[in-house]
Amino acid sequence: MQGWGPWVPDEGIKRSTSLIGHPWPPPVQARENRGFGPTTRKIEEADTPIQRHTLRVYTRRIHPAYGTGMSVPLTLLGLLEREPSHGYDLKRDYDTFFGRGRPLSFGQVYATLGRLSRDGKVVMDEVSPGEGPERKRYVITEAGATEVDSWLAEPVEAEPHLQTVLFAKVVLALMLERPAEQYLDAQRAKHLGRMRELTELRRTGGLVDGLLADHGLFHLEADLRWIDTTSARLDALAKEVRR
């Protein structure tokens, strides 16, 4: 499983030229100049605590294994661990439990399944010709199951706005009868560890450092409250998500 950490642009990425003549994806330097998006600058190279903190906070991505944002592949793998499924059923279950107004397109589902298949995380166990198009049933492999296990057990990097990933982990852990409470405790420890770092930064740095640290602290505190509330409702949630 790939690790966590600062997102580093893939310098080997193949660039093409867009219709209006600009290279695509844009060179990293161009994005840096706009002041947004990822940076290639390393945290150790930062000159001041503020820069280090800023780089640390704003250069992380949720999970680099299959792109950014919510981990659709791992969530689909988790759903496949329950039972082998067709792509259509996977999309339906994903949309029901995790989509919440942002349903997956069929194209995304099949492209993801294709990559998972290429990586040996799933295999197809039957092709049933029928009246419509062929329907392939996907089955998780040992490697895929191991990846799901590792992902569920590993605390998410303590960053703001991670509820979507955490939420998916909690729901899947309950579906798969894993120790969700232990996972939440591991997440609590991760969050508190990060809050310790930021508290130290606030106590030892200047006012600007302190305000930056406060920003992180308040967001992490909000996450922790969500973890507490979820922890208190695990039994009820388990009944709702287990079929």
Place this chain on the structure above:
Amino acid sequence: MSTALESRNVVLSFGETPALRGATVTVATGEILAVMGPSGSGKSTLLHCLAGILVPQSGEIVFGGRRVDTLTEDERSRLRRDHCGFVFQTGQLVPELTAEENVALPLLLGGLRRDKALAQARPWLERLGLEGLGARRSGELSGGQAQRVALARGLVARPEVLFADEPTGSLDSLTGEHVMDLLVDSARAEGATVVVVTHDARVAAYADRTVIVRDGKVTSLAPEPVLS
């Protein structure tokens, strides 16, 4: 690293209501331990047991290598007076006494002469930013000032262990931070062990380690320290 205090499989009920159901925790000397948990989970009861205020129905409390739960009430009172400091959420200052006298109270109860006790109390007022407020009574102090007086009182006798139960619970965020900064800095300077009960993650973030009390049992969020 040595053990400052520990509870071993402590059980305590209030009537039919169980509060602690086998609570086990170890605190290292000089460690700042945060105790978190939902309301009614037993975290304050655990603190009261560790401090020898409550006696468990079964299990053991060990303070500096010595069993506390088998001591008499007088012996436990003496142990608390000589070795422990306390900071609670609110209503802890004696309203008839001045801030200075409130700080000096543990020394006076320990038998020190009034003039000596007050002489020892005054530097603490300065240290916690309360210079000039020594003659005020608790009603004339803001919440943050009163809490700093309580902190000075908790530390004036140089306790081995400081017990704090929601020490910032009645304060706004900024004042609470200031009190926690002072608490941690003072405790570290004195080499005191701290057990702080809190529902506030920002307070817990000052601690070296956090445990969660759930249904009367203790879960550690990090490995227990290796103690001699």
